[in-house]
Amino acid sequence: MRAVEDALGIRIPNNARILRNIIEGIQYVQDHVIHFYHLHALDWVDIVSALDADPTTTAQLAQSLSDWPQSSAAYFKGVQDRIAAFVASGQLGPFANAYWGHSAYKLPPEANLMAVAHYLEALDWQRDVIRAHAILGGKNPHLQTYLVGGMSTPIDPNSEAALNADKVAMLNGLFAKAKQFVDKVYLPDVLAVAPFYLEWAGIGGGVGNFLSYGDWPDANGDLWIPRGAILNKDLSTVLPVDHEEVTEHVTRSWYEYDDETKGKHPWEGETRPNYTGPQPPYEFMDTSGKYSWVKAPRLRDEPMEVGPLARMLIAYASGHKRIQAVVNSVLETLGVGPEVLFSTLGRTAARCIETVIVAEKLVDWTNELVESMASGDLQIHDGDLWDPDNWPAETKGWGFTEAPRGALGHWIHIKDKKIHNYQAVVPSTWNSSPRGASGKEGPYEAALIGTPVADPEKPIEILRTIHSFDPCMACGVHVLDAGGNEITKVVVQATGSC
C-alpha cells in the first residue's frame, strides 16, 4: 500500500494515518505478548516443575510483583491441578517440542507455576484485545480495510454503521485492558524471570548491526519510532538510512544473478530460483557454496539485525526520551548496564519494553482520532489517483513499515499502469539471512556462534536464541556429530504473521 502511495505521490488523509497507527499498535501489543508466552516462554519455563510449587508461596511471589488480581493461592492451586491432570494422563509426551525437566531450566517451581498461569491467561487476553482489529479492520487476522489512498473504515459520530463514539469507547476499554496486562503481568514476569537467566545477557549477540526504517508517522510525517542504523554496537552514532542503500545478495542463496559478486537494489531485484543443493532427503549439506532459500539483504553491504531490539537501541541512541526512561528503569531493576542488551536476553527484554511503550501510546493515538472526529474531519480516503488513467507512464515507489518482527520494505516499479517489478524484503529475511558476497554471517548465524549446548540431544539453548528473534518462519535445526551424522532434529516454531 505504502509502496504504491509512494510511487504515485499520494498523501493519505489524517484519519487514515491515525487508524493505521492504531491498528499497527494493537497488533504489536498482541503479537509480542503471544510471542513471549506462547512461543518463547516454554524455552525458559518448565511446566513439569510447576507441579512442585507451593501455591501459597506462588501467590506471595505474584503479589510481590504487581497488584494483578488473579494471584491468590487458590487460583494457582487450580492451575496446578490442571497441569497435574494433564501430566498424569500421560499425554504430555506427544507435545514433545519442549524439553521438560532439562537442566538448562533455572526457575524455581513457584515462578514456573506463575508463568504457566500467565501463559493460560494470555490466551484469553489476546483473543479479547485483538477485537480492536475487528472494529477497525473488519476482521482479524488478515484485515480488510486498507486501500491505496487511505482506509475504508467509515468514521461518523452520527452513524451506527461507522466508527462512532460508542466504538471508540470500546477501543478505549480494550486498550486499557491491553495496557493493564502488559504493565502488571508481562513486564513483571520478564523482570522476575531475567535474574535467573542473566548468563543469557552474554550469549546470542549476533552481528551487532541494527536497522530500523522507523514508523508511526505523526501529523507532520515525523516518525515516532525513529529511522536509523547502528553499526558494531556503537550506541554513540546513529547513522541515517536511505532505502537506496539496501541490496539483496544471492551469492550463497539458491537464486541466480548475472553477477553474483554484488547485491541488487530491490527496484532492480530478481528472483530466479537456482537450486544447487543435494537431492532430498539428504544427510549432509555442504555450506561452502549456496545453502539457503533466503536471500541476503544488506545495508551498505552489511548484515543487519531488525526487530524490537534494533528499534529500541536506535530510539535509545537517538535520544527518544520515553524509551530511554523505560530501558533505563529495566536495566536498573536488573542491576545491569546497556551492554547486556546485545544478547538473547536483551532481545527478549527489548520486545517487552517496546510493548510497554506502544501499549501506552495507543491511548494517545485514540485520543488523536477523537479530536480529529470532533473537529468535523471525517475523511478516510483520497481517491484522486484511484483511476490508473491518471497515473504517470512510469514510476517507482518504496513502502516501509516496522512490522512487529522488524524492518519491512516493499519496492514497486509501475510501468504502463502495470506492475513491472515488485520485491519485498521482510524482517525474517534480514535476520535469517545467509552469508552474502563478502562472506559475513547473517544475524541468526552470528548469534548462534559460541552458544553453549549442555545436551546435544536437546539443544534448548539454540531454540532460546532463535526464538528471541521471533522468526516468522518455521525452520529446522540439525545437530550433527563429528562424523556428520544427524543426532537430533529440532523444529523451531513460529507464530503469527511476518
Added chain:
Amino acid sequence: MLDRPAVRTLILGVGNLLLSDEGVGLHVLERLAATYNLPEEVQTLDGGTLGLDLLYYLEGVENLLIIDAVEMGKEPGTLLRLEGDEVPAFLSIKISPHQIGIPDMLFAAKLKDLYPRNVVLWGVQPGVLDIGLDLSPPIAARVDELVEKVMDELRRWEIEARPKGASDRAGH
C-alpha cells in the same frame, strides 16, 4: 458477534491454497460443501495456515477432524488416518508452518480443557508443492474419496448428512 448454533463437530481443513497440493484439505472442504448438506452442529473451517488463532473454535467441540497434506515419503495420493494421541505426536515432528501451529493449538486446548474427546486426522501425500491453485492429478483424483472418508467419520460420530439433490444445486 453473531450467535451461532452449538458446534459439536469441527472439520478443519489446513494448508496453503496457493501451493498446489498443500491446499488439499481446503479442496476437500469445498467439495464436501458442494455435495452434502451438513447439519448445523457440524462446522467446516478453513484453518489456512493459522495455529493458536483456531483455539477458540474448539469451544464445545467433541469431535475434531483435521484434513491436511502430510509428507510420508509415499506415492502421491497415499492416504493416512490417525486418531487420538497419534495426531499431536505425529504433527509435532512436522516441519511446515501450519503443521507447527496445530500442535500448539492442541497443547493449549489440553491446558484449557478445550481438547475434543475425539480427534482424527486424514492426511494425503502431496505430489506437487509449487505455486499454483490446482491440485496435481493424483491428488485431485482422491478428493471425492476423502469426502467419503469424512462422511464415514461423521457416521461413526452418529451424525447424518444428506447428499445435495438437484434442487440444492440449482442456485449454484
